[in-house]
Amino acid sequence: MAGKKVLIVYAHQEPKSFNGSLLKIAVEELTKQGCSVTVSDLYAMQFEPRATRNDIVGHLHNSEAFNYGVETWEAYKRGALSKDLVEEQKKVQEADLLIFQFPLFWFNMPAILKGWMDRVLVQGFAYDLSKAYDSGLLQGKLSLFSFTTGGGQEMYSKEGIGGDIRYVLWPMQHGIMHFCGVKVLEPHICYAPENVSEEKRKEMLAAWSQRLKTLWKEEPIDCSPEWYFK
Numbered sequence: 001m002a003g004k005k006v007l008i009v010y011a012h013q014e015p016k017s018f019n020g021s022l023l024k025i026a027v028e029e030l031t032k033q034g035c036s037v038t039v040s041d042l043y044a045m046q047f048e049p050r051a052t053r054n055d056i057v058g059h060l061h062n063s064e065a066f067n068y069g070v071e072t073w074e075a076y077k078r079g080a081l082s083k084d085l086v087e088e089q090k091k092v093q094e095a096d097l098l099i100f101q102f103p104l105f106w107f108n109m110p111a112i113l114k115g116w117m118d119r120v121l122v123q124g125f126a127y128d129l130s131k132a133y134d135s136g137l138l139q140g141k142l143s144l145f146s147f148t149t150g151g152g153q154e155m156y157s158k159e160g161i162g163g164d165i166r167y168v169l170w171p172m173q174h175g176i177m178h179f180c181g182v183k184v185l186e187p188h189i190c191y192a193p194e195n196v197s198e199e200k201r202k203e204m205l206a207a208w209s210q211r212l213k214t215l216w217k218e219e220p221i222d223c224s225p226e227w228y229f230k
Helices: 018-032 068-077 083-094 111-120 165-180 198-213 225-229
Strands: 005-010 036-041 097-103 142-148 188-190
Touching: 005 018, 005 083, 018 036, 018 097, 018 142, 018 198, 036 083, 083 111, 142 165, 165 225, 188 198
Parallel strands: 005 036, 005 097, 097 142, 142 188
Antiparallel strands: none
């Protein structure tokens, strides 16, 4: 939709990968719609995933015992977070839609993306103790998790050995995005692209492109435990 701002946080090492193709399609299609698209390519940026003392510029609130959550909260309030965090927070603040593009690693997002979540979405910026979930500080934004799996769709069913894929989404969509007040769109999952035919891969890419054309008309999911565990 024209005028909308989109941040795509991309976590894959290889531009020519299937994830890279999904990213390219998203950038092209959303730009074509008149959206302003920004990409945080975490591997290319050599984004630091570790949450450390280096994230605070200047003095610590408590130099006797380091508490990352407390220190980043205090640093955020006084404008003393490291430059890379401030830059990412600005991208998040300006975005109407956050898309996370990544391969599923061990039933989770890659460590570099989890590090982005840990370091960027600090207290005071994304949430506060009295302002979480529907009252989270990032209200008014949409999010979408777009990812690939190694196993096929049958593996990630309720009857499959991996269990329902929605179980995996609970900590990502509910525990992070919804906690911060962000509404969540239906995830976009490409199952086992490395183990299917070239024709099937093309179908997957076409389906993503097609979905993006009407993305702004979609309603968010019901952010409740029932969506995940019913």
